[in-house]
Amino acid sequence: MGVRLRDGAVLGGIGYATWSLTGKAILERMTWPVALADIGWGLFVGAAMAGAAHLVLRSRWANRSSR
DSSP, rough: OOOHHHHHHHHHHHHHHHHHHHHHHHTTTTOOHHHHHHHHHHHHHHHHHHHHHHHHHHHHOOOOOOO
16 A cells, blocks of 8 residues: 555645646745645645545455455
């Protein structure tokens, strides 16, 4: 599961960084602390959703194979 959490965090970080760094480049009022907090949030959300998906899919496959 560790690999899935890492991969989810990387994907979430990249997605949020794309928006956040673009926003930093074009919006005058966007500050670095806000941009970095947004990227950190993306890391967390990506890892959390990857972990949740892993648990749900693992339980579904376990139930399927026991039939």
